[in-house]
Structures are given as structure tokens and as C-alpha cells.
Amino acid sequence: MKVIGINGSARKGGNTATMINTVFGELEKEGIQTEMMEMSGKNIRGCIACMKCFKNKDQKCAVDKDMANEYIAAMLEADGIVLGSPTYFANISTEMKALVDRAGMVNRANDNMLARKVGAGVVVARRGGAIHTFNSLNHFFFIGEMIVPGADYWNMGFGREKGDVTGDDEGIGTMKILGRNMAWLLKKLNA
Ligand SMILES: Cc1cc2nc3c(=O)[nH]c(=O)nc-3n(C[C@H](O)[C@H](O)[C@H](O)COP(=O)(O)O)c2cc1C
Numbered sequence: 001m002k003v004i005g006i007n008g009s010a011r012k013g014g015n016t017a018t019m020i021n022t023v024f025g026e027l028e029k030e031g032i033q034t035e036m037m038e039m040s041g042k043n044i045r046g047c048i049a050c051m052k053c054f055k056n057k058d059q060k061c062a063v064d065k066d067m068a069n070e071y072i073a074a075m076l077e078a079d080g081i082v083l084g085s086p087t088y089f090a091n092i093s094t095e096m097k098a099l100v101d102r103a104g105m106v107n108r109a110n111d112n113m114l115a116r117k118v119g120a121g122v123v124v125a126r127r128g129g130a131i132h133t134f135n136s137l138n139h140f141f142f143i144g145e146m147i148v149p150g151a152d153y154w155n156m157g158f159g160r161e162k163g164d165v166t167g168d169d170e171g172i173g174t175m176k177i178l179g180r181n182m183a184w185l186l187k188k189l190n191a
Pocket of ligand 1: 016017128160
């Protein structure tokens, strides 16, 4: 089994990556393969509403000029998807929103091809807006018929500078519980 983590931060290897990697640590202990995809420095634009994905029905975005189809293909291949985003103005990053819109529409155009994959959103903030950011990620999973495991708190950690989130014991603990619950769920679904 495999879980991909897509880090929507503009900052590679920052707090969001730390949170995703903490989830990965628990998955790997259970023998689940993981792969991180960093969006930092990669090109992705928003949905242009051409609706060609509904005509083509080829599990791809019709706009094949940026990274969107690479992420969509990785989601399709994986059993589990972790979407991570820092909080930017109380919401997900621009790049992550572009991915949610593009992948979300391709999913809908292809009979919810991502249905019943296990999905989890992971969020970092300095101070405010994390719950809204978390909700924004969850909209992608829930409308796409994906199965979302919980943790002992909403999936968020706090920190500003790179690495700060390692000092948020509760946030890191939440990620560990999320990782264990994700592994448990993946094993039940794939038994
Ligand atoms: C453009 C921008 C907007 C931000 N907006 C918020 C915000 O609304 N609330 C907040 O708590 N932190 C905000 N932050 C801080 C980041 O969420 C925080 O530094 C986070 O740890 C970054 O994660 P990263 O290390 O994965 O990039 C913002 C940072 C940037 C660059």
C-alpha cells in the first residue's frame, strides 16, 4: 500500500513537510510506503473551467501544461492521500487551491475515480485560521467520496519559522495519532 503526501507550501521542507513526515513515520512503521511531493517552485495554475475533462473522461486535466496531471496520476495510483497546506490568510495556499480545483473537477468528471481512497488534510499556522484551512482541505475529500480518518484533535500544528512546529508537542502528537488511524483504516479497507 502507498500513501502520497502533497505539500502545498511555498517553502520546501518547512513546517507542513514536518507534519506530513510525522504522519508518514507512523505509516511506515506499519509497512505502508510513502512518497512526498513538494509543490514549492513547481508550476500549477487554477482551473480554466473549459470542462473538457467531462468530455474526455480520461482521468486527466485537459490542460496538460503544468504539474496538475502529475499530482492527479499520483493520487490515482495511491491508496491514501495526505494534502498538507500552511495557512495563508486563513486559507490553503494558492497552489493547493489550484490542485484541489483541478483534481476535484477531474475526479467528478470520471465517476469519482478517487472514491474510497483514504484522505487526510494536514495544516500549519503561525496563529490564526488553521481550522478554516483544515475545512478547505476536507471539502476536497468529502465531496470526492473519500474516507477521512480522524485524530484526537483537528489536524493542525503551530509554528512560524521552518522547524518551529517540532516544538508543538500537541500538534506533532496529533499527527502521530492521525498516522496510526490512517494505517489502521487502510489495512481494514484493503484486507
Ligand atoms: C502569504 C502568507 C500568509 C500567511 N497567513 C497566515 C495566516 O493567515 N495565519 C497564520 O497563522 N499564519 C499565516 N502565515 C504563516 C504560516 O502559516 C506559517 O509560517 C507556517 O508555519 C508556514 O508553513 P511552512 O513552513 O510549511 O511553509 C502566513 C504565511 C505566508 C507566507
